[in-house]
Amino acid sequence: MINSIFRFGLIFILLILLQVLLFNNIQFSGYVNPYVYVMFILLLPVEIPSWLLLLLSFAAGLVMDFFSGTPGMHSSATLLAGFVRPYILRIISPRDGYEPGSAPSMLIYGFRWFLLYTLLIVFVHHTALFYLEVFRFADFFSTLMRVLFSSLFSITFILFIEYYRRGK
C-alpha cells in the first residue's frame, strides 16, 4: 500500500515535470500541443475505487492548472477522463477479465489493447481540454484538427514511455 503510494507519487511528479519542462514548450505549427501527463490516469491500478480515481485525476489537473495559469481547464478535462475510465475499461476488457491487483500495462495486456485504451482516454481528455480552452464552437473544425494532431502526438509519446517502462 505505502509502496504503491510512493510509486505513483513518483510517477506523478515525473510526468508533471516532463510535461511542464518539455512538452509545454513544444509548439509545432499551432496544431500540436501534446499533453502527456494524462498518462498518470492511464497507469493507476485497474481496481482503484472510482472515488479515489476521480480525486486523483482532479488533483493531477489542478497541479497542471497551477503550472499553466489556467484555473479549472485541465482539472475539468482530467476529471472527465477519470470519470470515463472505468467505463472504457469495462468496454475493452480482455476475454479473461483483468488480473486482480494489476495495473493497465502494455506488458500484461499487450500492445493492441494498450493502444486502444490510450487512444480512447487521450481522445476524451484532449477533446474536453481543447474545446474548453477555446470555449466556443465557432472554429469547430480547426479545434478538432488540434485535438486530433495533439492526440496523435500524445499517444505516440505515451506509447514510447510505456514501451521504455516495459523494457526495464
Next chain:
Amino acid sequence: MRNLLNFLTRYNNLIIFLILEGIAVYLLATGNNYHNTRVVNGIRGLTRGIEERINNTRNYLNLREVNKTLAEENSTLKNRISDMAKKENSLFFSVSDSIYNQQYNYTSAEVIENSVNRQKNFFTLNKGERQGVKEDMAVTFGNSVAGVIVGCSENYSVAMSLINLDFKLSARIKSNGYFGSLNWDGSDIRHAILSEIPQHVTVNAGDTIETTGYSAIFPEGVMIGTVSDFEKIGGDFYKITVSLITDFKKLHFVEIIGNMKKTEQLEIEKLFQ
C-alpha cells in the same frame, strides 16, 4: 430515507464527478478572466518560484540573442540622439518640447512567464502597480507589438499577448494609411489576420503593417508585421495575413508604454458617443 441512501450509494461516483466538475467549471468561469487577477495571482504565487528558476536558466541560454537586440537598440537610440542634436544646433528649429508635449512614457520590464501554445495566451511581467504599471498599457518588444496589460498586482502584471483570440488591435497599412482591425486566428503564432481593409485599396505582399494609435493604448506607428498573403473574401473586404515581427517564443525584455493623455482622449470621445 433508505431510498435516498440507496440512490446516493449507487450514484456516488456521478455525484463526486458532478461536484468536482462544478468546482472546476467555477474556477474556469471566474479565474480565467484575467481582469480578475486575484485568483490567478494567488495561484501563480505557488509556482512562481519554480517558474523563475526555469526562466533564469532560459535567460542564461539566450544571453547572446539579448545582447544582439540590445546592441541594435543602442545604435538606433544613438542615431536618434544625433538627429536631435542636429536640430538643436541649427538656427531655425521647430519647437519639440519634450516635457510639456510628452504623451507616452516608457519603462522596461522582464517577462517571467510566457505561454505560446494555447488559444488564449498571456505573459507575466515583473513590474506592477508599485512601479506605476496600470491596466490597458501597451507592451512592445523591440518596437513591435507584443500585448496589452490586463491585470496588475503589487509587483507583477499580466499582459494579454497579441496571440490571444480575445486580442483586437487597430492597425493600418503604412504605405497608404488604410486601417482595419487585426486579430489572431488561433492557428500560427507567427501570423495574424488584418480585416476590414476595403477591396479597392492596393495591397502588396511585403507592405508594412503598423498601429494607428486610435485606441489610445499603442502609440502611432509601432510595427506589427508585413503582409505575407492576401485574398478577397465575400463582401467588400480583404483578408490579409500578416506575418508578425515579434517572435513570441523569445519575449524577454519588453517595454511598457503608458499613454499620459489617455483619460483626456477617452473623456472627449465619450462626449460624442
